[in-house]
Amino acid sequence: MASTATIIRRILRSRGISQSGFCPYEAVLPLLPVRSQNRLPSGAQTVIFALFPYYTGEYPHRNISRYAIPDDYHLLAGNLLGDCAKALAERFAGHSFVPFVDSSPIREVEGAYLAGLGYQGKNGMLIHPLFGSYVFIGELVTTLEIPTDGKPMGPCIGCGQCLQRCPGGALREDGMDPARCRSAITQKKGELSDWEARQIAEGGLAWGCDCCNDVCPMNRKALPSDMGVFYQQGTPVITKENLAAVRKRKAFNYRSLAVMQRNLELITQQNFSPNNVSDEGKEIEIP
Numbered sequence: 286m287a288s289t290a291t292i293i294r295r296i297l298r299s300r301g302i303s304q305s306g307f308c309p310y311e312a313v314l315p316l317l318p319v320r321s322q323n324r325l326p327s328g329a330q331t332v333i334f335a336l337f338p339y340y341t342g343e344y345p346h347r348n349i350s351r352y353a354i355p356d357d358y359h360l361l362a363g364n365l366l367g368d369c370a371k372a373l374a375e376r377f378a379g380h381s382f383v384p385f386v387d388s389s390p391i392r393e394v395e396g397a398y399l400a401g402l403g404y405q406g407k408n409g410m411l412i413h414p415l416f417g418s419y420v421f422i423g424e425l426v427t428t429l430e431i432p433t434d435g436k437p438m439g440p441c442i443g444c445g446q447c448l449q450r451c452p453g454g455a456l457r458e459d460g461m462d463p464a465r466c467r468s469a470i471t472q473k474k475g476e477l478s479d480w481e482a483r484q485i486a487e488g489g490l491a492w493g494c495d496c497c498n499d500v501c502p503m504n505r506k507a508l509p510s511d512m513g514v515f516y517q518q519g520t521p522v523i524t525k526e527n528l529a530a531v532r533k534r535k536a537f538n539y540r541s542l543a544v545m546q547r548n549l550e551l552i553t554q555q556n557f558s559p560n561n562v563s564d565e566g567k568e569i570e571i572p
């Protein structure tokens with residue numbers, strides 16, 4: 286007879302999720318202090334982690350971070366996990382399966398690491414052996430007890446490239462300073478300091494930052510996403526003209542139109558190259 290883990294993986298695979306693992310709920314405590322805590326099922330026993338690889342190829346003229354090119358991963362991954370939750374609740378009657386992606390009380394990097402899904406990067410990212418750190422993490426918190434079958438892969442190679450080449454100096458040996466992270470700065474509402482504005486202008490990306498992922502040697506051979514949904518409706522270049530039409534389905538939609546307009550203004554005002562991290566050297570075949 287197939288084990289519980291095998292049955293669950295079959296259900297996830299049938300929805301296109303090839304990478305999953307399990308971690309006892311206790312191991313992901315303490316929770317992050319976010320509102321979504323109230324969606325957690327009472328009597329949670331296990332967290333089923335799923336990875337969503339998002340690298341879909343090179344776009345030399347892109348002006349947003351790789352993760353923001355496909356449609357909003359909160360929706361894409363959330364819908365897939367929602368489908369899985371329904372199928373699992375039918376298969377394991379009496380148990381709850383609650384999906385979360387990103388806006389989750391679970392510390393996703395640490396949890397997915399404990400579930401055996403990748404290495405612990407110095408850049409704070411989970412690095413999958415095949416898909417690199419270009420993976421989103423989502424999870425199903427369940428009342429079902431599932432024995433853990435993966436084991437943590439350990440730290441990354443520790444070369445420190447991500448720390449040395451983080452343009453804002455956000456990454457340090459002892460953790461990260463979000464106030465200096467370009468990704469965080471592109472999300473910031475209201476007035477920016479001159480230094481912050483320059484970070485966006487020099488980065489040439491109106492949303493997110495890829496530096497600490499792109500310089501990572503463990504990402505050099507990262508495979509393109511094996512999930513079809515991440516190839517649909519990709520928008521590598523955001524302009525003042527297409528912004529209103531596409532933003533509703535993009536990850537940056539959670540911020541006001543004004544934030545993205547400000548960022549676009551900053552990257553077009555100046556004569557900086559589109560990206561400070563080169564797109565050269567990554568050759569991929571789109572499946």
Ligand code: B12
Binds near residue numbers: 387390394460468495
């Ligand atoms: C807040 C947040 C941010 C903030 C602050 C990040 C931070 N490190 O503090 C900002 C806006 C800066 C940010 C940026 C990015 N983020 Co972010 N972020 C989050 C979020 C919502 C919460 C993270 C958090 O507060 N953790 C709790 C505090 C206590 O963590 P911390 O002490 O800072 O620890 C970090 C690491 O050191 C590591 N960590 C800590 N302890 C341990 C222990 C072990 C054993 C391991 C393995 C790891 C680990 O995990 C934390 C991850 O940031 C998570 C989703 C989630 N629910 O976890 C996504 C998440 C971490 N972000 C993600 C992504 C993709 C990014 C960006 C790459 C996006 C981009 N291209 O611009 C950048 C990368 C910047 C960076 N190097 O961290 C992914 C990471 C996927 C992966 N492969 O690991 C996540 C998991 C979202 C998702 N659902 O996929 N993010």
